[in-house]
Amino acid sequence: MELPQKPWLVCLRRRxxxxxxxxxxxxxxxxxxxxxxSRVAVVSAIPxxxxxxxxxxxxxxxxxxxxxxxxRRVVFSIERFGGVGDGKTSNTEAFRxxxxxxxKFGDKGGSQLNVPKGRWVTGSFNLTSNFTLFLEKGxxxxxxxxxxEWPVIEALPSYGRGRERFGGxxxxxxxxxxxxxxxxxxQNGSIDGQGRMWWDMWWxxxxxxxxxHLLELVNSNNILISNLTFLNSPFWTIHPVYCSDVVxxxxxxxxxxxxxxxxxxxxxxxxxxxxxDCYIESxxxxxxxxxxxxxxxxxxxxxSSNIIIRRVSGTTPTCSGVGIGSxxxxxxxxxxxxxxxxxxxxxxxxxxxxxxxxxxxxxITITNVKMERVKIPIRFSRGSNxxxxxxxxxxxxxxxxxxxxxxxxxxxxxxxxVLEGIGGAKFEGVCLRNVSLVGLRPGAKWxxxxxxxxxxxxxxxxxxxxxxxxxxSWCKHT
Ligand SMILES: *[C@@H]1O[C@H](CO)[C@@H](O)[C@H](O)[C@H]1NC(C)=O
Ligand SMILES: *[C@@H]1O[C@H](CO)[C@@H](O)[C@H](O)[C@H]1NC(C)=O
Ligand SMILES: *[C@@H]1O[C@H](CO)[C@@H](O)[C@H](O)[C@H]1NC(C)=O
Ligand SMILES: *[C@@H]1O[C@H](CO)[C@@H](O)[C@H](O)[C@H]1NC(C)=O
Ligand SMILES: *[C@@H]1O[C@H](CO)[C@@H](O)[C@H](O)[C@H]1NC(C)=O
Ligand SMILES: *[C@@H]1O[C@H](CO)[C@@H](O)[C@H](O)[C@H]1NC(C)=O
Ligand SMILES: *[C@@H]1O[C@H](CO)[C@@H](O)[C@H](O)[C@H]1NC(C)=O
Ligand SMILES: *[C@@H]1O[C@H](CO)[C@@H](O)[C@H](O)[C@H]1NC(C)=O
Numbered sequence: 001m002e003l004p005q006k007p008w009l010v011c012l013r014r015r016x017x018x019x020x021x022x023x024x025x026x027x028x029x030x031x032x033x034x035x036x037x038s039r040v041a042v043v044s045a046i047p048x049x050x051x052x053x054x055x056x057x058x059x060x061x062x063x064x065x066x067x068x069x070x071x072r073r074v075v076f077s078i079e080r081f082g083g084v085g086d087g088k089t090s091n092t093e094a095f096r097x098x099x100x101x102x103x104k105f106g107d108k109g110g111s112q113l114n115v116p117k118g119r120w121v122t123g124s125f126n127l128t129s130n131f132t133l134f135l136e137k138g139x140x141x142x143x144x145x146x147x148x149e150w151p152v153i154e155a156l157p158s159y160g161r162g163r164e165r166f167g168g169x170x171x172x173x174x175x176x177x178x179x180x181x182x183x184x185x186x187q188n189g190s191i192d193g194q195g196r197m198w199w200d201m202w203w204x205x206x207x208x209x210x211x212x213h214l215l216e217l218v219n220s221n222n223i224l225i226s227n228l229t230f231l232n233s234p235f236w237t238i239h240p241v242y243c244s245d246v247v248x249x250x251x252x253x254x255x256x257x258x259x260x261x262x263x264x265x266x267x268x269x270x271x272x273x274x275x276x277d278c279y280i281e282s283x284x285x286x287x288x289x290x291x292x293x294x295x296x297x298x299x300x301x302x303x304s305s306n307i308i309i310r311r312v313s314g315t316t317p318t319c320s321g322v323g324i325g326s327x328x329x330x331x332x333x334x335x336x337x338x339x340x341x342x343x344x345x346x347x348x349x350x351x352x353x354x355x356x357x358x359x360x361x362x363x364i365t366i367t368n369v370k371m372e373r374v375k376i377p378i379r380f381s382r383g384s385n386x387x388x389x390x391x392x393x394x395x396x397x398x399x400x401x402x403x404x405x406x407x408x409x410x411x412x413x414x415x416x417x418v419l420e421g422i423g424g425a426k427f428e429g430v431c432l433r434n435v436s437l438v439g440l441r442p443g444a445k446w447x448x449x450x451x452x453x454x455x456x457x458x459x460x461x462x463x464x465x466x467x468x469x470x471x472x473s474w475c476k477h478t
Contacts, residue, residue, distance in 0.1 A: 062274030062308060066224040066247040069181055072132055073109025076102065077116055085118020087142070092149055095125035103128040110181070115139040115189060123149025124212070127176040127184075135189020135228060143173045143193040143214070143234070150212045150234075156241060158269055158292030158300040158330060160388045162210025163235075164202075164261075170209055172216035172239070179220040188252075190229035191215070195259065198234035202260050211235035211261070221245045229254070236263040237282070242302060243270040250277045257317050259283035264314070266290055269302035269330050280314035285323035285350075286342070287312055289332055291359065294392040297329025298358040305333045313341035321345060322366070326352035326384055328398065329359040336365045343372040348410070350379040351403065355422060356387055358396035364403045371410040377437055378405060378417040380427065380451065397425035403453075404431045404475075412439040416460055421450030428452040431475035432466060435459070 076098065077083075083094035102111035110130030117138030123146065127133065135141065144150070152168040155161045162169035173193055176182060193214045201207040214233035217223055221244045229252040230237050237253050240246045248265055255262035264280035267273040268290040280286040291297060291304045309322055321342035324332055342348045348371045351361060371377060380400070400421070416437065421427030430453030437460065448463035454475035455466040 060310065062247045062249060062276050062310070065245045065272050065274045067222055067245070068224075069110060069130065072105075072112040072130070074102070074105050075112040075114060077114045078120065079116065083115075083120060085116065085120045085139075087119035087121065089121065090123065090144065090149075091120045092123035092125065092144065095122050099126055099128050102131060106130045115141060115186075122173070124151065124171045124173050124175060127174065127179060127182055127217075129179045130181045131179075132183040132185065133174075135186030135191070137187040137189065139186065139189035141173075141189075141191045143195070143232075145194060145197055147197070152209050156218075158241075158297045158302055159327070160293065160296030163293070164210040165208065166389075168209060170212035170234070172213035174215045175218075176216075176220055177218040179217065179223075181222045182217065182220065183224045183226075184215070184228065185224065185226045186228050188227060188229055190231055192231040193233040195232040195234040195255065195262065199259050213237065213239040215239070216241065217243055217246075219243065223247070224249070226250050228252075231255070232259070233262050235261055236266045236284075236288075238265045239268060240270050240273060241268040243267075244272050246270060246273040248273070248275045248278065251279075253278065253280040253282065255282040257281065257283055257315070263288050267304055267307055268292070268327075269300070270304055270307075272306045273304075274308040274310070275312065276308070276310040278312050280312065280316075282314070282316050283318065284316060285319045286314045286316055286321050288323040288325075289335055290325065290327040291330035291332050293327045293388050294329055294356050294358070294396070296388060297327060298393075298396060301330050303331035303333060304335075305331075307332075307335045309335070309337045309340070311339045315342065315344045316346065317344060318346050320347035320350035320379070321371075322349050324351045324361055324364060326354060326357070326386065328353060328361055329357050329396075331360045332364075333360070333362045335363070337367070337369075339368045340366070341370045342374060345371070345374050347376045347379045348374050348408075349405065350381060351400065352381050352384070353398040353400070353422065354382050354384055354386070355394060356392040356396050357398045358393065360399040360401070361403070362399075362401045366403075366405045367407050369405075369408040371408075371413065373412045374410060375414045376418050377408070377410045377413050377415075378419070378432075378435075380419045380421060382420055382422050397422055399426040400428070400430075401426060402429040404433075405435065406431075406433040408435040408437070410437040413437045414441055414444070416440060416444045416446040417462075419446070419448045419451045419463070419465070423450050425450065430454075430466065432456070432458050432462065433475055
């Protein structure tokens with residue numbers, strides 16, 4: 001949301017490394033593994049996660065988006081690769097060695113890496129296919145405090161550059177590219193990015209490259225992320241981009257309420273993504289659906305579609321419960337948000353676009369929303385004037401069609417909804433039904449511009465752009 005800051009020189013302090021000692025220990029371990037693991041199929045002590053029923057009952061669930069394979073053929077502990085969970089030793093090499101080894105089981109029944117109770121400091125590492133990362137009870141993965149341990153990788157093609165800085169961007173702590181069948185789960189173990197170092201660089205304007213995510217999966221499919229806690233991400237916490245068939249379920253995602261851009265979960269240019277039963281507190285949107293930035297997103301044309309966001313709750317004092325955009329240049333369609341609960345936040349739902357974005361937002365259904373102490377309950381916004389470079393197209397207007405919002409109850413809400421479209425752009429088919437907002441500031445009025453739609457059974461009385469047409473209202477029946 002912010003404009004790029006001027007990049008300043010930054011001095012990176014080098015920390016003493018235990019890599020040599022570690023390497024020796026691990027080499028011993030590895031030679032043992034190589035002689036034994038081809039013969040020994042280790043059977044998992046912890047069964048693979050079972051998703052609950054496929055939505056037949058009254059509690060609907062995402063299960064169909066992740067197809068579990070057979071139980072993983074081999075299971076190893078990170079300790080077998082030289083890992084030390086003492087909260088000090090760097091495990092970067094241990095994780096990388098583990099993945100190098102377990103990668104070999106990709107087409108031989110798959111593998112699982114267990115992280116036992118302990119505090120495991122590490123730099124960035126990659127995952128592999130047909131693979132489970134399992135954090136046992138009390139396991140904490142801690143992000144390295146050396147920025148060099150988060151190497152810079154290429155910008156995403158749909159962004160054209162790092163989101164915050166020109167050029168490449170720091171890789172995520174846990175990363176995957178081109179993978180299939182990946183499970184990241186456990187017994188409420190946590191992954192803590194220790195992001196404060198990065199937030200400080202952002203605030204002090206010493207950040208040279210865009211901050212890394214806590215977990216990013218690129219070009220991957222059949223993914224399950226569940227039963228874990230994600231803490232203190234440097235930047236957006238969980239970022240599936242160019243992915244399909246992703247289930248994100250039963251997570252706790254926490255970051256300080258004023259930490260910059262620590263979005264919870266951001267499905268980006270991805271299809272069939274289901275996010276459910278998550279509790280999120282952060283300094284930015286709890287969930288934000290995206291699809292690329294201005295001319296880069298337009299030319300890549302990779303939409304986000306078929307996204308389900310269900311039973312998400314939490315708080316974000318400066319942003320929204322669910323955001324659509326602002327990067328939406330590849331298009332966003334068929335999104336369902338249900339059973340959203342937001343409190344002490346700037347907005348509950350917000351559609352963010354701008355001139356230059358192009359793209360579309362269509363068929364968005366938002367239902368059963370509860371909110372308390374929210375500033376602007378429902379908001380469409382424009383005008384952030386946030387572009388990747390001078391090459392953005394002033395004629396690229398977004399098109400918004402079909403936003404259905406129903407069964408909303410808000411208590412102690414400050415303002416009435418603000419729906420600001422863009423002159424000359426299509427913002428139509430907006431339907432609000434059974435929306436009740438109480439405890440507004442005296443005189444609070446709707447603010448609507450360049451939008452068209454209907455409202456049915458909505459209080460306070462909506463703006464004229466949405467005045468219902470009585471019994472002929474299509475909105476009443478959607
Ligand atoms: C989460 O953990 C519970 C309790 O161990 C287990 O029953 C369930 O299958 C797990 N769910 C997922 C999606 O991993
Ligand atoms: C993953 O396992 C499936 C079989 O379950 C196999 O067809 C596929 O090739 C494996 N993928 C990789 C990258 O090894
Ligand atoms: C992880 O993957 C990225 C690209 O997806 C690559 O640039 C990087 O070198 C890999 N890191 C390791 C440790 O293999
Ligand atoms: C959610 O995850 C927690 C661990 O974080 C687990 O104890 C609980 O059983 C899970 N709930 C469900 C419904 O799977
Ligand atoms: C998981 O751990 C987090 C942080 O330690 C905690 O806030 C949360 O309540 C725990 N969840 C469960 C289901 O135990
Ligand atoms: C609108 O979205 C819903 C939910 O994703 C989907 O079931 C429906 O088919 C979509 N409608 C159209 C016209 O695409
Ligand atoms: C209106 O919305 C409320 C939740 O805000 C819900 O309890 C109620 O059942 C809805 N009424 C209808 C007619 O759907
Ligand atoms: C009321 O709705 C009908 C049918 O959608 C439409 O033809 C008519 O123009 C609307 N009237 C007003 C005043 O908006």
